[in-house]
Amino acid sequence: MCVALVGGMDRLERNYITEAAKLGIDLRVFTKPETEMAFKIRNVDALVIFTNKVSHKAKREAMNVAKAKNIPVFMHHSCGICTLRDCLSCLKNTNKGEKNV
Template sequence: MSILLIGGLDRMEKDYIHIGSKRGHNVKVYTQLPTRFEKVMGDPDGIVLFTGTVSHAMVKVAVKVAKNRNIPIIRSHSSSLKALERELCKLEECAC
């Protein structure tokens, strides 16, 4: 399952990817707003939004894309590793 993680802390990017890969997911992390964000998002199976550490512009684009493409989106205010594990469990339940 490919997961798009939006937000979080720059210094924890490798940890986020490690947590996802331990659970069998391919995690792509965006902590900063890249140019042409809609295009680089790709077509993930799920989106996790860390709302406490992300810009409103990124949230707006992510929600719009998720709605248009029927991608499940999970929001969490915390950007901790435990929060990521909890949100991945929620996404896995949605996939079943």
């Protein structure tokens, strides 16, 4: 499973990736707007946006891609490791339920 994270803190990027790896999730982190960000996130399974630490431009670009590609979006105001861990755990549990149906 591949998830994109838009927003968050630069200094926590390595921790975000480590926590996702513990859950078996490939995480792509975008803490600031990047060139061709839309191209890089168009094939992810889900999108997580930390709304307190993201530029309006990056959020808007990510939301447009998610809407066009029908990617589920999870928005959280806080940007801590625990918030990401909880979100990814919930996402992983949701996907398990869909596969069993």
